[in-house]
Amino acid sequence: AxxxxxxxxxxxxxxxxxxxxxxxxxxxxxxxxxxxxxxxxxxxxxxxxxxxxxxxxxxxxxxxxxxxxxxxxxxxxxxxxxxxxxxxxxxxxxxxxxxxxxxxxxxxxxxxxxxxxxxxxxxxxKNAQGYVDPSVWDRGINAGFLSYSGSAYKTFNQSGDRSETTNAFMGVTAGLNLAGWQLRHNGQWQWQDTPAENQSKSDYQETSTYLQRAFPKYRGVLTLGDSFTNGEVFDSYGYRGIDFSSDDRMLPNSMLGYAPRIRGNAKTNAKVEVRQQGQLIYQTTVAPGNFEINDLYPTGFGGEIEVSVIEANGEIQKFSVPYASVVQMLRPGMNRYSLTVGQFRDQDIDLDPWIIQGKYQQGINNYLTGYTGIQASENYAAILLGAAVATPIGAIAFDVTHSEAEFEKQASQSGQSFRLSYSKLITPTNTNLTLAAYRYSTENFYKLRDALLIRDLEEKGVNTYAAGRQRSEFQITLNQGLPEGWGNFYVVGSWVDYWNRSESTKQYQIGYSNNYHGLTYGLSAINRKVEYGSNDASHDTEYLMTLSFPINFKKNSVNVNVTASEDSRTVGASGMVGDRFSYGASVSHQDYANPTFNAN
The missing domain is CATH 3.10.20.410 (PapC, N-terminal domain)
Known part of the structure; x- marks a missing residue:
């Protein structure tokens, strides 16, 4: 009492x-x-x-x-x-x-x-960290919203007819939430005015319009309307139809992404500490006997996990768990799925055949994730099988796709495509190789969009040579952190060649950046495709030096940017007024041309 x-x-x-x-x-x-x-x-x-x-x-x-x-x-x-x-x-x-x-x-x-x-x-x-029972989720209130982001700029040509051009752009996102359903619309409006040519044109393009509802029991989302596939297994494309896909946002934060499952044994009531690169990322207490930790928060693409089991008598057990991840990696026991049925939707292709696509991924254990997918359309079918493996030297994913395609003016084609991707964080050198991917396709392999593009060109009586058949492709994204105060080095690039074209396509960026007392500076080389008119194009490498520094003016800050290359110089200033409006102005000068002024 x-x-x-x-x-x-x-x-x-x-x-x-x-x-x-x-x-x-x-x-x-x-x-x-x-x-x-x-x-x-x-x-x-x-x-x-x-x-x-x-x-x-x-x-x-x-x-x-x-x-x-x-x-x-x-x-x-x-x-x-x-x-x-x-x-x-x-x-x-x-x-x-x-x-x-x-x-x-x-x-x-x-x-x-x-x-x-x-x-x-x-x-x-025994729930994961941050778990909330779906029965008590709040779907939110009934409401509508409209958001937009717009910009406008004017260009003055100081040579020749001294013409000027005004351009405006606005992106629109609108939505309505009602009784657990969400209606969404995304679109873009563009306007251009050239008084000297007496031309003014305006265009609005819908990006997506769809109705959506979540089904927590199945950790899935139903989508009806115009949208896009997610591109995790097959290339992403637009569709008009129905899709039901798993949504990882319904998982607790501690179950998002990939992290290994940790198993161990405690002799007494013990404290378990989990570290990555010396940083404590998780700790808990366990009873004597076997224990399992399966709700680590994902911490990136790799880096060895170090586990310490601190016994009640002061004894400490230590062991390591390899940790490397690629996009396809899932936690043990976790899965992802999707099923899409509808019509193909592409602005550059008039054909809109019915399509069906499905994919399934399953985390098997700490080291292995399996995945598969199918695609089927009129006169086209493809199946994919693959696996992602975590190894001591990094995470590797490998898959094979087999396709069958039929055309009007050529024989049926059957081929295979092999894809290998690799990811590794090299801790001693602070090198983050987030993606290195290589794909090789046999001569008669066609992706879904490529097959439909060729059929579309055949129906229009156009030479199908314009549709390049990809043979091999290599992609890389690498970041190299230097010692403190020395900045960062990066490489991003891709290289593609074709069966029916002699030329290859290559694009890359190599750069270095650093910051010193508010002054940001960098050096870079950019190789990119430059188009001249509708058919003429070439590859050009540009070497850039950039400087950026802020100038404080009352309560606002103006950012000054200076860029110089082999044949051009640009000086510009930009800033914000409040938190809703931004502005910018720049003056550019190219060799063999008069200066150009831009404002937005």
């Missing part, structure tokens, strides 16, 4: 003597009413809740009650609640927490408006 304390009302003066002070005899009282409190379950914060406290006994503090839904949200096992079916049948009425779960209790600190709930571990589910 609570310890009683007696207070002498004689010390109260005037009307205060009428106050009933008997409620204070059991300590800080909880008065009846509705409180907005912070709820903690076994020390973990579960957010703010509105809780009602009622006085069941005038000589005791007011108490609160709990519903089965409350306790499910706090992680109590469903089978524990099922034992109390009679309680749940009464319109999910409120009952004392100890009536639901034996040995459970709560404490209410009125000074901090904090409720601490204690529930025995045996009654709780």
């Amino acid at each position: 609570p310890v009683e304390a007696e207070f002498d009302s004689a010390f109260l003066i005037g009307d205060a003597q009428k106050v009933d002070i008997s409620r204070f005899k059991y300590g800080n009282p909880v008065l009846p009413g509705e409180y907005n409190v912070d709820v903690y379950v076994n020390g973990q914060w579960f957010g703010k809740r509105r809780m009602i406290f009622k006085a069941l006994d005038p000589n005791q503090n007011a108490v609160t009650c709990f519903t089965g839904m409350n306790l499910l949200e706090y992680g109590v096992k469903q089978e524990i609640l099922t034992k109390h079916a009679p309680l749940q049948k009464e319109n999910n009425s409120c009952y004392k927490i100890e009536e639901w779960v034996e040995n459970a209790f709560y404490e209410f600190d009125t000074s901090r408006l904090r409720v601490d709930i204690s529930i025995p571990q045996v009654a709780l589910q």
Whole structure:
């Protein structure tokens, strides 16, 4: 029973003597009413809740009650609640927490408006960090919104006819949320005016318009309308139809991305610490015996995981778990899936045949993830099989795609494509090779879009030579951090050659950047394709030196940029007014041409 304390009302003066002070005899009282409190379950914060406290006994503090839904949200096992079916049948009425779960209790600190709930571990589910039961998710309110981002600029040509051109652009995103459904629209508006040529043109293009609804039970999202496939297994393309795909955003943050599963053994009640590159990323306590950690937060593409098991007697066990990831890698037991049925949608292709595409990925263990996919359309079919493997030298993914394509003016074609990708973080040198991918395709292999493009050109009577048949492709993205204060070096590039073309396509960027007391500077070389008119194009390498530094003006900051290359120089300034408007102006000069001024 609570310890009683007696207070002498004689010390109260005037009307205060009428106050009933008997409620204070059991300590800080909880008065009846509705409180907005912070709820903690076994020390973990579960957010703010509105809780009602009622006085069941005038000589005791007011108490609160709990519903089965409350306790499910706090992680109590469903089978524990099922034992109390009679309680749940009464319109999910409120009952004392100890009536639901034996040995459970709560404490209410009125000074901090904090409720601490204690529930025995045996009654709780083993959920990942940050898990919230889908039954208590909030779909949000019914609402509509419209957002936009616009820009305009004017270009003056100081040579020849001294003409000027005005361009404007606006991107639009609109949506409506109603009864758990989300309607979304994305589009782009462009306008150009050239007074000297008496030309003014305006164009609005829809990017996507679709209706969407989440189904938490299946960790999936249903999409109806004009949208795009995700491109994780096959190349992404536009479709008009229906798609049902898993959505990793429904997972707790600790289950997103790839991270290995850690298994070990503790001799006593022990503390487990997990580090990556010396940084503590996870710690927990475990009971004697085997333990498993499967809810590490993803921390990048690689770097060895170091595990320390600190026993109660001071003994420390240490072991390492290799960690490297590519996009296809999943945690053990996790999966991704998608199924798309609809019509192909592409601005450059008039054909819109029906298509069906499906994919499935499954994390098998720490080292292996399997994945497969199918594509089918009119006169086209493809199947893909692949695996991603985590190895001590990095993460490797390999897959094979077989395609069958039929055309009007040539024989049926059957071919294969082999793709290999690699990812590795080299810790001693701080080298992050985030992607190195190589694809080789046999002469008669066609991707879905390539096959449809050729059929479209055949129907139009156009030479299909314009549709290049890719033979091999290499891509690389590499970042090399230098010692502190020395900056960063990077390489990004791709190289493609074709079966039916003599020329190859190559693009790359090599650069170095650093910052010194607010001055950002860099050197880079960029090789890119430059087009002249509709058919003429060449590859050009440009060497750049850039400087950027801020100038503070009252409460705003203006950023000055200076760029110089072999045959051109540019000086510009840009900044923000508030948080909604941006501006910029620049002057450029190219050899053998007059200066050009741009403002936006």
